[in-house]
Amino acid sequence: MHPAIPNSWPPIYQNGYEDSLYAVDSEGCVAVPEGPGLGVEYNWDWIKAHQVGYREYGPS
DSSP, X not given: OOTTSOOOSOOOBSTTOOXXXXXXXXXXXXXXXXXXXXXXXXXXXXXXXXXXXXXXXXXX
16 A cells, blocks of 8 residues: 555445545544444445345345
8 A cells, every 4th residue: 555556446435435545634534434334335336236246145
């Protein structure tokens, strides 16, 4: 990782959430999302369009 190298992670988040070094502001702080769970919304359309496998587990 280096600040001059762009984030190579796929765009799996919505609403502008960022978890790379670019999320750190000039004072060394990171904005914490609000909402249920971790407060992060996933871009499920992008995830489903790029999935390479699928397995669902349920009650036996």
